[in-house]
Amino acid sequence: MAEVAPIADKVTSYFYALLFVRYPDLRPLFPAAMDTQRDRLLKALLTAAEHIDNTEVLVAYLQNLGRGHRKYGTRPEHYPAVGECLIGSLSRYASAVWDEETEAAWVRTYTTISQIMIDAAAADELLAPAWWHAEVVSHDLRTPDVAILTVRPDQPYSFLAGQYTTLETPWWPRIWRHYSFASAPRSDGLLSFHVKAVPAGWVSNALVHHARPGDIIRLGPPAGSMTVDHTTDSGLLCLGGGTGIAPIKALVEDVAEHGERRPVEVFYGARTDHDLYDIDTMLRLQQIHPWLAVRPIVDQQAHVQLPDAIREYGPWNEFDAYLSGPPGMIRSGVHTLRDIGIPSERIRHDSVEELVAAVD
Numbered sequence: 473m474a475e476v477a478p479i480a481d482k483v484t485s486y487f488y489a490l491l492f493v494r495y496p497d498l499r500p501l502f503p504a505a506m507d508t509q510r511d512r513l514l515k516a517l518l519t520a521a522e523h524i525d526n527t528e529v530l531v532a533y534l535q536n537l538g539r540g541h542r543k544y545g546t547r548p549e550h551y552p553a554v555g556e557c558l559i560g561s562l563s564r565y566a567s568a569v570w571d572e573e574t575e576a577a578w579v580r581t582y583t584t585i586s587q588i589m590i591d592a593a594a595a596d597e598l599l600a601p602a603w604w605h606a607e608v609v610s611h612d613l614r615t616p617d618v619a620i621l622t623v624r625p626d627q628p629y630s631f632l633a634g635q636y637t638t639l640e641t642p643w644w645p646r647i648w649r650h651y652s653f654a655s656a657p658r659s660d661g662l663l664s665f666h667v668k669a670v671p672a673g674w675v676s677n678a679l680v681h682h683a684r685p686g687d688i689i690r691l692g693p694p695a696g697s698m699t700v701d702h703t704t705d706s707g708l709l710c711l712g713g714g715t716g717i718a719p720i721k722a723l724v725e726d727v728a729e730h731g732e733r734r735p736v737e738v739f740y741g742a743r744t745d746h747d748l749y750d751i752d753t754m755l756r757l758q759q760i761h762p763w764l765a766v767r768p769i770v771d772q773q774a775h776v777q778l779p780d781a782i783r784e785y786g787p788w789n790e791f792d793a794y795l796s797g798p799p800g801m802i803r804s805g806v807h808t809l810r811d812i813g814i815p816s817e818r819i820r821h822d823s824v825e826e827l828v829a830a831v832d
């Protein structure tokens with residue numbers, strides 16, 4: 473991986489060229505525009521390589537990847553074709569270090585990786601559909617570029633507060649993006665998402681500017697481990713930046729439903745007053761729940777940025793921390809939290825790599 477990482481673009485372009493020339497039947501499984509897709513393949517390989525010595529994390533990652541591939545229509549027989557073209561591409565671009573031993577190691581690695589993914593997908597097939605259709609039941613434009621969408625899945629959809637899903641719109645087939653659930657599971661089965669239209673973001677612009685009640689989208693399975701640990705009663709310190717407030721709201725509802733009296737402190741960061749599009753909901757929750765404190769931090773007014781604002785409160789040593797928002801906020805938030813003495817095992821957030829891949 474070290475050999476090919478600097479020329480990742482070439483390796484992945486050549487890989488897909490080989491795959492589509494040798495196996496044209498596989499082309500329809502992929503989106504028309506392949507730019508983000510190319511990036512994802514490499515990120516997956518790098519993530520696997522990064523965790524090579526941590527079997528538990530690596531296997532959980534690959535199982536999730538295998539389950540997540542069901543919605544693309546991936547079948548077990550597709551894996552050998554991908555493996556052949558991957559090794560074809562690696563051997564061409566890593567020719568300086570490639571020999572029989574390297575090739576044998578890659579064959580073993582790829583066989584192990586694909587078997588874990590295939591087994592996880594097969595086990596999941598017994599439990600859940602490959603994807604869900606969901607009808608948009610409401611579309612609430614909160615700012616010129618942020619909408620709250622509520623959808624009704626065609627089959628029961630179970631997930632945990634704090635998790636996210638992948639979503640495909642009818643306007644951009646086979647382009648999937650991550651969105652966090654903005655509510656804890658509801659008795660009426662509806663799901664909601666906060667979406668911000670970002671420049672050149674196909675999916676986000678479609679959801680904010682074109683989606684209307686009655687439109688049908690597709691959802692992949694739930695994922696993510698930013699969930700509340702109900703076996704402890706330690707407090708929750710939550711940082712939500714922009715639309716990152718969505719899963720934080722879900723976590724607050726989850727604590728409320730469990731009837732626990734544990735302190736929850738929410739810091740809600742936004743660029744301007746107008747960008748605090750969900751502050752009314754958060755303040756209403758604060759009014760009902762005496763254990764909840766909500767503090768808006770507006771960049772233009774505050775003399776410190778969101779993560780640093782928590783230094784003025786506390787102490788936080790009895791708290792678990794939850795971070796959700798743009799990748800830069802998560803990185804600086806983790807840094808601040810470590811700096812004030814919160815150990816990393818008490819800090820939860822979604823994978824920054826997946827967030828980066830999810831921005832449009």
Ligand SMILES: NC(=O)C1=CN([C@@H]2O[C@H](COP(=O)(O)OP(=O)(O)OC[C@H]3O[C@@H](n4cnc5c(N)ncnc54)[C@H](O)[C@@H]3O)[C@@H](O)[C@H]2O)C=CC1
Pocket residue numbers: 636651652668712713714715716717718719741742743744747769771777778779795796797798799800801804805822827830831
């Ligand atoms: N589960 C998650 O982690 C979720 C993440 N998101 C992500 O959140 C982002 C939301 O975008 P916007 O609403 O445009 O947010 P934004 O870019 O307007 O930022 C919101 C606030 O976060 C803070 N912030 C931003 N960058 C920072 C940095 N480098 N260092 C410290 N603080 C920083 C600031 O207080 C800012 O006002 C998207 O990238 C989206 O993908 C959205 C929902 C869930």
